[in-house]
Amino acid sequence: MEKVTVKASRTYDILIDKGIIDKTGELVSDLKKSGKAAVITDDNVDRYYGERVMESLEKAGVSAKKFVFPHGEASKNHSTLLNIYDFLAENGYTRSDYIIALGGGVVGDTAGYAAATYMRGIDFVQIPTTVVSQADSSVGGKTAVDIAGGKNLVGAFHQPRLVICDTETLKTLTPEFFSDGMAEVIKHGMIKSRELFDILSNNDINNNLVDIMKRNVTIKGQVVENDEREKGERMLLNFGHTLGHAIEKYYNFTGLTHGCAVAVGMSVFTHIAERRGMTVKGTAEKLDTLLIKCGLPITDSAVENDLDKLYELSLHDKKHLSSGMNIIICPEIGKSEVVKMSVDEYKDFLKG
Numbered sequence: 001m002e003k004v005t006v007k008a009s010r011t012y013d014i015l016i017d018k019g020i021i022d023k024t025g026e027l028v029s030d031l032k033k034s035g036k037a038a039v040i041t042d043d044n045v046d047r048y049y050g051e052r053v054m055e056s057l058e059k060a061g062v063s064a065k066k067f068v069f070p071h072g073e074a075s076k077n078h079s080t081l082l083n084i085y086d087f088l089a090e091n092g093y094t095r096s097d098y099i100i101a102l103g104g105g106v107v108g109d110t111a112g113y114a115a116a117t118y119m120r121g122i123d124f125v126q127i128p129t130t131v132v133s134q135a136d137s138s139v140g141g142k143t144a145v146d147i148a149g150g151k152n153l154v155g156a157f158h159q160p161r162l163v164i165c166d167t168e169t170l171k172t173l174t175p176e177f178f179s180d181g182m183a184e185v186i187k188h189g190m191i192k193s194r195e196l197f198d199i200l201s202n203n204d205i206n207n208n209l210v211d212i213m214k215r216n217v218t219i220k221g222q223v224v225e226n227d228e229r230e231k232g233e234r235m236l237l238n239f240g241h242t243l244g245h246a247i248e249k250y251y252n253f254t255g256l257t258h259g260c261a262v263a264v265g266m267s268v269f270t271h272i273a274e275r276r277g278m279t280v281k282g283t284a285e286k287l288d289t290l291l292i293k294c295g296l297p298i299t300d301s302a303v304e305n306d307l308d309k310l311y312e313l314s315l316h317d318k319k320h321l322s323s324g325m326n327i328i329i330c331p332e333i334g335k336s337e338v339v340k341m342s343v344d345e346y347k348d349f350l351k352g
Contacts, residue, residue: 004016006140006217007225012160013163015162015163016167016213018210023056024127027164031125037062039067040069041102042070046102073253075106076145085114094122095119101124104137105133108143113145116156116158131178131181131182138165141160143158170209183262186266187237190334195334196219197334232338235326235338236336240266240269243268245265247265249316250302263291267287270329283330324342324346325340325342326341327339
């Protein structure tokens with residue numbers, strides 16, 4: 001079993017191995033000697049892992065109840081959140097108890113925000129079951145729900161007590177869903193690790209998942225330690241997301257998936273930066289080659305036909321400050337920087 005320790009406002013471990021989900025009860029009972037668990041999951045994940053986790057908890061003597069909501073980004077809202085609050089209150093959960101978020105990013109974000117706000121904050125454990133949640137969203141304490149105005153606009157920083165990454169769960173993902181999550185993995189290589197980028201480019205990804213996930217959470221954990229509240233270095237994790245979120249909003253979150261949108265955002269920005277002399281020549285081609293290898297797109301019709309609309313939608317993103325925009329550029333593979341632009345400079349940048 002691999003272990004990465006994150007020393008943020010709360011220190012916690014990320015455990016990575018094959019088959020570790022069946023040790024959930026043992027691992028959480030070691031973490032908390034008392035209290036009962038609320039397992040929050042979605043209907044897709046529940047079919048595969050709900051009973052396995054509940055049986056593991058029961059075997060370890062942990063009292064637990066399960067709440068299941070419909071899968072998908074459309075459930076990441078205040079309606080689901082209120083239903084979770086009611087479930088917790090009706091079953092007598094208190095600050096001595098804790099939530100187990102079992103699932104992908106939607107589950108982790110929603111259950112994590114419930115944990116951050118129920119009774120002004122209770123503990124929670126992340127059990128991510130998708131590529132993107134294992135590599136990225138389960139680490140760092142960012143929890144949120146979506147509102148009509150945009151994605152993740154209402155949330156809180158709330159660090160987990162423990163993260164349990166079972167790479168075997170990734171085998172139940174469809175090829176498309178697996179590919180979608182790889183965008184965040186590639187992002188980490190682009191912004192922080194040429195070594196990770198080369199491993200992804202030159203090896204069979206499925207045969208190296210434990211090592212790849214360890215490298216990812218190590219990168220994410222170090223960034224979080226240095227900048228937990230996203231005031232400086234943590235903004236680098238937004239590489240590809242400024243344009244990516246705008247593309248998602250363009251399709252009202254029902255067209256291009258998050259990972260595909262981020263992939264397009266990374267590629268488009270890198271091509272523009274390369275043409276402007278901000279990035280080493282050849283970087284965009286290497287990035288595109290890896291994105292294509294992982295089944296991800298490098299452009300989209302919205303980019304090709306409606307850049308003005310994407311520009312407007314970008315201004316609703318969290319990276320838009322009163323003073324302008326923070327754009328993430330990779331001067332070369334494994335290195336990244338924040339470039340501050342006025343909104344007019346950003347509009348000019350998008351034109352290439």
